Amino acid sequence: MTDQQANPETDCGLRVALGVGAVVGGVLLGSAVWTRWQTRRAERRHPPAGRFVDVAGGRLHYLEAGDGPPVVLIHGNSVQASDFEASGLFTLLAQRHRVIAFDRPGFGYSDRPAGRVWTPAAQADLLHQALAELGVERAVVVGHSYGATIAAAMALSYPETVRALVLLSGYYFPTPRVDALTSALAKTPLLGGLLRHTLLPVTGRLTLPLAAKRMFAPRAVAPKFEAFVPRAMMTRPVTVGGMTGDGSLMIPGAASLARSYKRITQPVTIVTGDGDHVVSAERHSHKLHKQIPHSELRVVPHAGHMVHYAAARKISAWVEALSD
Numbered sequence: 001m002t003d004q005q006a007n008p009e010t011d012c013g014l015r016v017a018l019g020v021g022a023v024v025g026g027v028l029l030g031s032a033v034w035t036r037w038q039t040r041r042a043e044r045r046h047p048p049a050g051r052f053v054d055v056a057g058g059r060l061h062y063l064e065a066g067d068g069p070p071v072v073l074i075h076g077n078s079v080q081a082s083d084f085e086a087s088g089l090f091t092l093l094a095q096r097h098r099v100i101a102f103d104r105p106g107f108g109y110s111d112r113p114a115g116r117v118w119t120p121a122a123q124a125d126l127l128h129q130a131l132a133e134l135g136v137e138r139a140v141v142v143g144h145s146y147g148a149t150i151a152a153a154m155a156l157s158y159p160e161t162v163r164a165l166v167l168l169s170g171y172y173f174p175t176p177r178v179d180a181l182t183s184a185l186a187k188t189p190l191l192g193g194l195l196r197h198t199l200l201p202v203t204g205r206l207t208l209p210l211a212a213k214r215m216f217a218p219r220a221v222a223p224k225f226e227a228f229v230p231r232a233m234m235t236r237p238v239t240v241g242g243m244t245g246d247g248s249l250m251i252p253g254a255a256s257l258a259r260s261y262k263r264i265t266q267p268v269t270i271v272t273g274d275g276d277h278v279v280s281a282e283r284h285s286h287k288l289h290k291q292i293p294h295s296e297l298r299v300v301p302h303a304g305h306m307v308h309y310a311a312a313r314k315i316s317a318w319v320e321a322l323s324d
Contacts, residue, residue, distance in 0.1 A: 080104075159266065163266065175251075177247075179247045
């Protein structure tokens with residue numbers, strides 16, 4: 001009697017579990033199909049616009065224009081080299097310089113080989129190799145956001161290659177970040193791979209407009225941003241992997257460099273917006289200025305994290321001053 005009464009409940013629970021599993025599986029399968037279709041569509045619509053250089057850590061895509069003293073541009077997290085085109089900084093600098101803007105590993109059309117931890121120092125090594133292949137020496141290196149962290153790592157590891165630094169809205173010290181936890185989850189071996197090819201590209205497409213508003217605030221999102229850095233390119237699985245990989249390494253990467261900034265001897269211009277809602281100007285740019293006494297701190301009024309959009313001409317002039 002007891003066994004007979006328990007069987008219907010067990011069967012019902014099993015049916016519910018199977019139903020839930022079928023729904024979850026269907027959602028994941030649908031997300032995977034949609035992501036694959038969107039990725040192929042994005043890459044057809046936005047083919048690589050630059051050139052490639054092969055280095056030990058993979059194949060890097062880069063944009064290049066102009067002649068004169070070299071300037072290297074290193075973009076931040078989630079975007080790609082064309083972000084500097086959208087801001088106008090790339091074109092302004094190319095009027096008097098040889099300008100090279102790299103897609104960092106996993107972004108744009110650059111490889112991000114598995115099996116290597118892509119710390120700021122590792123990415124600095126890779127970019128240094130690429131510059132050697134391209135015959136670039138003594139460049140002014142401009143880094144934005146996480147790219148500024150990598151630029152600082154390059155100046156410390158390869159002082160002979162870096163003539164000067166221009167650091168824009170950088171993250172330099174190990175301060176707490178909400179995205180570090182979600183990024184770490186997305187980097188777990190099995191679950192992370194599943195999420196990068198299913199749910200994360202979908203949620204990324206939905207949340208990117210709000211993220212862009214936060215990055216550009218207190219100003220409006222620049223009209224050219226979406227055209228030059230399309231959402232569909234930023235939400236491909238390879239880019240989501242690069243973004244979450246960098247996000248999970250931001251705190252330990254900054255911690256590994258924090259005590260070494262005082263050893264930077266090159267000229268340094270630190271640029272920050274007074275309304276940055278992504279990286280605290282006080283806890284990062286102002287603090288770095290104190291650690292590098294010979295640096296210059298430039299605070300751009302009414303500008304947020306995307307300070308290179310708000311002050312492209314000023315930044316170009318500051319780079320020019322360091323190239324003389």
